[in-house]
Amino acid sequence: MSLSTVLDTIDRSLPEATDRLLELLRIPSISTDPAFKADCDRAADWLVDDLTSLGFEARKAPTPGHPMVVAHYGTEGPHVLFYGHYDVQPVDPLSLWDRDPFDPQIETTAKGKVIRGRGSSDDKGQLMTFLEACRAWKEVHGTLPGRITIFMEGEEESGSPSLIPFMQEHADELRADVALICDTGLFESRTPSIVTMLRGLSKCEVTVHAANKDLHSGMFGGVAINPIRVLTKILGGLHDDQGHVAVPGFYDGVEELPDEMRQQWQSLAFDHGQFLGDVGLSVPAGEQDRTPLEMIWSRPTAEINGIWGGYTGAGFKTVLPAEAHAKISFRLVSKQDPDAIHDAFEDWFTAQLPADCTVEFKEVNGSPAGEMSIENPAFEKARTALSDEWGVPAAYVGCGGSIPIAGYFQTYLGMDAMLIGFGKDDDQIHSPNEKYDLESFHKGIRSWARILENLNK
Numbered sequence: 001m002s003l004s005t006v007l008d009t010i011d012r013s014l015p016e017a018t019d020r021l022l023e024l025l026r027i028p029s030i031s032t033d034p035a036f037k038a039d040c041d042r043a044a045d046w047l048v049d050d051l052t053s054l055g056f057e058a059r060k061a062p063t064p065g066h067p068m069v070v071a072h073y074g075t076e077g078p079h080v081l082f083y084g085h086y087d088v089q090p091v092d093p094l095s096l097w098d099r100d101p102f103d104p105q106i107e108t109t110a111k112g113k114v115i116r117g118r119g120s121s122d123d124k125g126q127l128m129t130f131l132e133a134c135r136a137w138k139e140v141h142g143t144l145p146g147r148i149t150i151f152m153e154g155e156e157e158s159g160s161p162s163l164i165p166f167m168q169e170h171a172d173e174l175r176a177d178v179a180l181i182c183d184t185g186l187f188e189s190r191t192p193s194i195v196t197m198l199r200g201l202s203k204c205e206v207t208v209h210a211a212n213k214d215l216h217s218g219m220f221g222g223v224a225i226n227p228i229r230v231l232t233k234i235l236g237g238l239h240d241d242q243g244h245v246a247v248p249g250f251y252d253g254v255e256e257l258p259d260e261m262r263q264q265w266q267s268l269a270f271d272h273g274q275f276l277g278d279v280g281l282s283v284p285a286g287e288q289d290r291t292p293l294e295m296i297w298s299r300p301t302a303e304i305n306g307i308w309g310g311y312t313g314a315g316f317k318t319v320l321p322a323e324a325h326a327k328i329s330f331r332l333v334s335k336q337d338p339d340a341i342h343d344a345f346e347d348w349f350t351a352q353l354p355a356d357c358t359v360e361f362k363e364v365n366g367s368p369a370g371e372m373s374i375e376n377p378a379f380e381k382a383r384t385a386l387s388d389e390w391g392v393p394a395a396y397v398g399c400g401g402s403i404p405i406a407g408y409f410q411t412y413l414g415m416d417a418m419l420i421g422f423g424k425d426d427d428q429i430h431s432p433n434e435k436y437d438l439e440s441f442h443k444g445i446r447s448w449a450r451i452l453e454n455l456n457k
């Protein structure tokens with residue numbers, strides 16, 4: 001039987017699929033608040049029951065925190081691992097919600113129908129797109145395609161404390177050919193995309209020491225070195241006039257974007273004027289020989305996130321402080337090594353210190369960039385499926401921030417992940433009045449059916 005029968009089944013059963021999502025949304029599985037522990041458990045039970053009804057061998061796996069949901073189907077064919085999270089963000093401030101966050105409804109808005117409620121977009125609506133695709137497939141074929149492992153956690157919104165230990169302990173059970181993560185959105189709310197590049201992060205705190213105590217500028221000003229002046233002078237040279245980071249060796253391991261990807265990004269017609277305009281800015285301030293999308297997705301950065309020292313209270317105190325501080329972070333790409341970046345920064349900074357000054361560095365846990373290998377044929381199969389469903393070419397995109405789970409799958413299970421999601425920029429995840437477009441839900445289900453079809457061809 002053909003894919004079109006599965007897609008027709010999805011269209012026809014959308015009302016029932018939506019009802020099931022509403023049922024899951026009514027469970028207030030707020031992971032960070034101990035008062036909702038039983039509800040998190042109930043959401044896990046609900047998923048185990050639903051997966052069992054689809055023919056999965058499903059179980060709730062205990063952790064020191066909220067349980068994992070793990071399910072398996074099949075022994076042959078391409079093996080995918082699907083990841084989502086059933087926990088949600090707290091709802092405060094409740095007064096800003098137009099309705100009870102856990103009494104979800106379908107609302108008709110000027111932009112179309114939306115599913116309103118906490119977790120509708122992040123991540124219950126998204127994870128249900130995959131389960132509903134499986135349901136329609138099962139209804140048509142009597143089986144599910146290939147081999148599928150489902151892995152859902154209930155602690156994503158509270159820092160995933162149990163995730164790594166659980167993955168290490170159950171690595172053999174969880175390892176698949178490729179992971180599918182449904183917790184992201186459409187590019188600019190319209191173009192389906194697969195995130196294949198995620199920037200890493202290196203962080204450090206710098207303290208410059210000078211005199212052995214704070215000094216009076218009437219008595220010592222002019223003769224004593226001021227550590228704030230030293231700190232700002234050195235950090236003032238962190239970038240050159242073209243926006244490049246001036247630390248020697250900083251760009252070691254940074255790879256150029258493949259031509260194919262560059263073309264895809266050009267075709268996204270990203271409107272950086274609007275992007276910056278929304279936050280009251282107008283001119284891209286990064287490396288001047290790069291496009292704004294490259295600046296966000298495929299180029300490393302150095303940023304001063306905080307700087308302090310001396311007297312900052314009301315009125316004036318004419319002090320020459322004994323020390324000055326700054327917090328610096330670097331977004332990393334390709335093969336840049338967080339520790340090597342830290343060392344290079346330390347060397348560059350220390351070499352510029354004047355007499356009588358010393359410096360201390362505190363390195364904070366860093367993480368390398370994540371880059372998926374799109375040579376894996378699964379990527380092109382999924383991209384074609386997405387293009388077919390949405391009627392526009394799907395793109396491989398980057399993600400300026402970090403989505404740690406993708407890196408964990410690489411590090412602990414040795415597999416690449418495809419981050420595919422259908423959220424929109426105005427979904428208000430983590431905020432009052434969260435919603436998920438009915439279109440996202442419907443076409444999301446259809447997208448997974450097409451992806452499963454292509455992966456199993």
Ligand SMILES: [Zn+2]
Pocket residue numbers: 085122123156183
């Ligand atoms: Zn999420």
